[in-house]
Amino acid sequence: MRCEEVREILPEYTVGALKRRKARDVERHLEICPDCRRELAALKKIGEMIENMPLEKPPANIWDSIAVQIESESQERETLWRRWLKPKFIPAWSAIALIGFAVWIYLGLIRLPQGETQQMIPLELKQHAVAAWNSPFSDTAALALYIGEGTR
Secondary structure, three states: OOHHHHHHHHHHHHOOOOOHHHHHHHHHHHHHOHHHHHHHHHHHHHHHHHHHOOOOOOOOOHHHHHHHHHHHHHHHHHHHHHHHOOHHHHHHHHHHHHHHHHHHHHHHHOOOOHHHHHHHHHHHHHHHHHHOOOOOOOOHHHHHHHHOOOOO
C-alpha cells in the first residue's frame, strides 16, 4: 500500500474497524514506513486524550430550549403560508386558477375530429414508405408497409 492510502484508512485501523485483510496490509506498510508509524502514534495519542476527557452533563432545561426553538420554527413556517394566503393575493391566485382551467379546457376540448385523424395516419405511413423505399428493411415501420401489414 502507498502512504496516501494508509493515511486515509489509518483512523479506522486505530479503532479496529478495518477488515482483517486491510488491517494486515496496513500493518505490513507500518513495518517499513516510519512516517505512517508516527501518524499512527499521533492518532493513538489523540484517542487517549479524547477518552480521558470528562463527560459533561447537559443543562437540566436543555430539552425545554430545544422544544421552544422547534415551536418557533414551526410558527415561522405557518406565518409564511399565511403571508401567501392574504386577501391581497386572492386576485393573483384566481388568475392562476383561471389560466390553468383555460389550458385544461383548451387541451381537453380542441382536438381534431375523429375522421380527420384517421385520414392523416395513412398519409404519414405513405410518406414514410416513400422515404424508406430504397431500403425497405431499415426499420420496422417500413418493413410493415413493405409486406402490407401497415395498411388498412
